[in-house]
Amino acid sequence: MTEVLTEKKAAAERISLPVFRPDFMADAHVASADDRLHDAMDNSVTKRDRGRRTTLADLPDADGLRELAGQIKRHTLDHLDYYLELLESNVKKQGGEVHYASDRQQANQLIVEIAKRAGCRLVVKSKSMVSEETELNEALSEAGIEPLETDLGEFILQVDHDHPTHLVMPVVHKNAADIGHIFERYFKTDFTDNAQTLAEMARVHLRNRFNQADMGVSGVNFAVAETGSIVVCCNEGNARMCVSRPRIHVALMGMEKLIPAMDDLPVFLKLLARSASGQSLTQYSSIVSGSRRAGELDGPEEFHLIIMDNGRSRILAGQYRDTLRCIRCGACLNSCPIYRKVGGRTYGSVYPGPIGALLTPLFNGLEQHKHLPHASSLCGACFDACPVKINIPEFLIKLRGDQVKAHITPWAERVIFKLWTIGLRFGWSYRLSQVAQRIGMRLLMDKQGWIKHLPPPVNGWTQQRDFPAPAKEDFRAVYKRYRREQQRDTSHTKEKQ
Numbered sequence: 001m002t003e004v005l006t007e008k009k010a011a012a013e014r015i016s017l018p019v020f021r022p023d024f025m026a027d028a029h030v031a032s033a034d035d036r037l038h039d040a041m042d043n044s045v046t047k048r049d050r051g052r053r054t055t056l057a058d059l060p061d062a063d064g065l066r067e068l069a070g071q072i073k074r075h076t077l078d079h080l081d082y083y084l085e086l087l088e089s090n091v092k093k094q095g096g097e098v099h100y101a102s103d104r105q106q107a108n109q110l111i112v113e114i115a116k117r118a119g120c121r122l123v124v125k126s127k128s129m130v131s132e133e134t135e136l137n138e139a140l141s142e143a144g145i146e147p148l149e150t151d152l153g154e155f156i157l158q159v160d161h162d163h164p165t166h167l168v169m170p171v172v173h174k175n176a177a178d179i180g181h182i183f184e185r186y187f188k189t190d191f192t193d194n195a196q197t198l199a200e201m202a203r204v205h206l207r208n209r210f211n212q213a214d215m216g217v218s219g220v221n222f223a224v225a226e227t228g229s230i231v232v233c234c235n236e237g238n239a240r241m242c243v244s245r246p247r248i249h250v251a252l253m254g255m256e257k258l259i260p261a262m263d264d265l266p267v268f269l270k271l272l273a274r275s276a277s278g279q280s281l282t283q284y285s286s287i288v289s290g291s292r293r294a295g296e297l298d299g300p301e302e303f304h305l306i307i308m309d310n311g312r313s314r315i316l317a318g319q320y321r322d323t324l325r326c327i328r329c330g331a332c333l334n335s336c337p338i339y340r341k342v343g344g345r346t347y348g349s350v351y352p353g354p355i356g357a358l359l360t361p362l363f364n365g366l367e368q369h370k371h372l373p374h375a376s377s378l379c380g381a382c383f384d385a386c387p388v389k390i391n392i393p394e395f396l397i398k399l400r401g402d403q404v405k406a407h408i409t410p411w412a413e414r415v416i417f418k419l420w421t422i423g424l425r426f427g428w429s430y431r432l433s434q435v436a437q438r439i440g441m442r443l444l445m446d447k448q449g450w451i452k453h454l455p456p457p458v459n460g461w462t463q464q465r466d467f468p469a470p471a472k473e474d475f476r477a478v479y480k481r482y483r484r485e486q487q488r489d490t491s492h493t494k495e496k497q
């Protein structure tokens, strides 16, 4: 009992990710009835999933490449201390500075200090999930520094005070008309839902602001330990502007984003683009190695790499280490029937979808997000899609087990599953439980043979649909009767002969 209480207390204390919408069940209820959301999902998410399958099929051995990527990541995580030191020393050799942040507050503080020391007033940002994790924009604004998102999707969300709902398509929940209304308010122009016009409006606005920025902040898709380089992938060219145009470049990364060597990079570039967007390669893959050197035409005067832990070393030390292999491609989201139905907002944190259902409770504690490990049909589509072969369904089942051990699962549910386990263990108890179940359920059925309301704690089944009552006879009885009839027929035939 003491262990359980300690686990609950620890869970309540370790809030590493910001939580936007804590009530998964209520939000899922609303989202699953939202036809506009489903149209948006069909237009983008499903299309990307198809694109992933098609472009992966172009590779001679896509499955082998995924296996290799998973092995490289596992090896890196198993020797993370070594590779982090190697990365640090190589970044320093390239003229950059390396900072370690134990949590998201410290990461933000480091960035704010760098900006203040250099007298920065405007910071341009490229798309970065880890900066969503730290809520960097809020921290910069509080310090009197203007943050500006330069990825089109992130820019739309910033001016609309909204949050991303997908790892690579942040604005997937909005259609062109929604964006038209947002820009109408922000730019004070006439409404249009023409995608090209809307993109042009943002482009003109952002181009000018790049020239005014003193500092650029980027995420890191991969950090190459062997060379001290960071790799930033994007399709709009804005990340390249963020890392090269301003005086200072700060790259923020989670400590798991490492790969050992430059030779490993093509493996991940091939898989990332295909898995994320169905492209053979992302439009721009920038490899940044430190600050600008004498004779170079562009690049920042200062380069800072911030390596953030924020709960990762705790995950690294436990049975969920493999989840840190994630390269944030979003393929598991695109393939997930639950994500497609409820959208990313419902998951309540910066990491939605199947990987979010794992990472959010791991970062913040199971108590806080007890519904997320159950937000899955365990169909395995996410595992099939994952370019680094993270077995998400298996980990979700483990998390469910942890919930039972930590007594987070309601007692009634625990008792039912205990009884169920006993029922399944022996032939006689299985048969007995089937008889009891059938009698109980048939008492609840209506004249048409449907159960409209099941009692708690299984009443969730009948909240959205009716439950079919079990047949009068079970399969075993029908089969026995069939065999008996067959034997009788055979003996009759023999007698006649």
Ligand code: SF4
Residues within 6 Å of the ligand: 167, 275, 325, 326, 327, 328, 329, 330, 331, 332, 333, 355, 382, 385, 386, 387, 388, 389, 390
């Ligand atoms: S878990 Fe796998 S599929 Fe999902 S975002 Fe991470 S790398 Fe991509």
